[in-house]
Amino acid sequence: MEEKNDIQLRRILLIANANSKWVMRYVQKMHSENRTITLINDAQSELKEKDSYYEYYRSHNVKVLTINDSNLYTRCLTCISYINQMDDFDVCHIMFLSSYASLVAKYCENKFRRIVANFFGSDFYKASSLMKQHQKMMLDIADSIIVPIEKMKSELSAIYPEFKDKINTVYFESQVMHILKNKVSISDNSGNILKEIEEEQIVIAAGYKGGAHQQHEMFIDALNNCSKDVRQKVFVIFMMTYGLTSEYEECIKEKLENAKFRYVIIKEFLNDEQMALLRRKIDIFVNMVETDAFNAAIQESLYCQSVVLCGSWLNYPVLNEEDAYIIAFDNEKELSFKLEDAITRLDYHRSRSMSNKAVISRIDDRRGHVEDWSSFYADSRTCHQNSSSDELYLYLLQNAKMVNERNRIYKDIMELWLRKRLNRLTPVSDFILAHQYEKIVIYGAGTLGELVYQEIKDMKADIIVCDKIAQFVDWSDRRITNLDSLKEKCPDCIIVTPVHVFEEIEKELAQKFIKSKIISLLDILKNY
16 A cells, blocks of 8 residues: 655544554554654543553653543533644544544544544444444544454445545554464463363363353353263363453352363453464464454464354454454354363364464455554645534534533432432332332443442342343343333333433323333332
């Protein structure tokens, strides 16, 4: 990819997570090209000396701006104010299309000669409807749109055919893959990671990080249902070095109390060398994640010729095109059957998996990598223009006020609830018992929904958590139901936790659930 007129494109505004390894690789490449970078930290926590890349940014004069404000819209307004006081930039590169990044870049459009919008994965597949609206503002003005896999390119083109010609694919190649590909010598510095594994045991990796969406419980039940002879042959590694909450960890540990196999949960950070060593020692990798673009773990596992079992709901067209050998399963029962077969006939499946290394190499060779992001900086205009800044400013201001009002109401709720709990009162439980409700819906899977659930989860009632957007949350031990699925449940009572928009939600629900009691959490707390 040849750069055009790039000699002048030196000043870059980067909107990204300052502690991302991908961002660090990009920053290092930009410094090798003598470019100057100002980094707007998309995370809300300021970098501290102990953070991974603090020293690099400090010593290389990377200005990092972090704005800590729970109100998205006031955070945007504050950031916009800072950017407008800076000199103009040659390039604005957004890595991860959050609402924050999209709104800020849109408002400051006239400060940039070129804008690059860079999807990471979850910002496309798990974006809320509101986030998608904000992303559309960004995509309208972006000169280049970058996605990490061909599948996402076709999906994005289908949604926005008008952007088809400016969508490009740049691959997220991990440093672990770099070590594996280049046959870097790895010393066995894994410490205590693998000390429990006996030489003859078959090593299985279940998932690649923490979080309910990894569906570890499905794997545990599937392996428990395998024969005793099979279970005795294996040692399972649960990789949970990131994305793990204390609630989910407790849930999995409780589930593993009945495990009929040996295992270890790895939570401590592993460096790239340790991870590469571990990948080489894994015999079977099981991928049960609910949704996925093309995670690094499956690529590394295929390259290392591990036997890969993968949920059939995960679609990897690029692997299908290359005839990669993957064992697909539809559900827990089928996973149990195919897992037993993979363990019992490991040599056969290993021989079939030998071709996967070449598959990943071919895919890798025809793609750009993270370091190639700057190839899309070819200058095509003198500067961007922004004709809707007043309209967008009003939008940000109005929403900032609305969020502040919501936060005020939520603060009042938390104070009221705390006072009740200090007096040993359980208002939500008392409300349910007073009316003898047996089928309860908690509407809203946010913090208040979690608190309601924690108070009533041990009651003898059928409890359903419903949310318009969320499919799963780390605090819940069950999948979140959407509004359409809720129609079949016929609940006695629906407790609405987004109290700041209760009237709007009540109106919508009342049309669908005529016999259900629909009540605001605030009303319960005031009266019980």
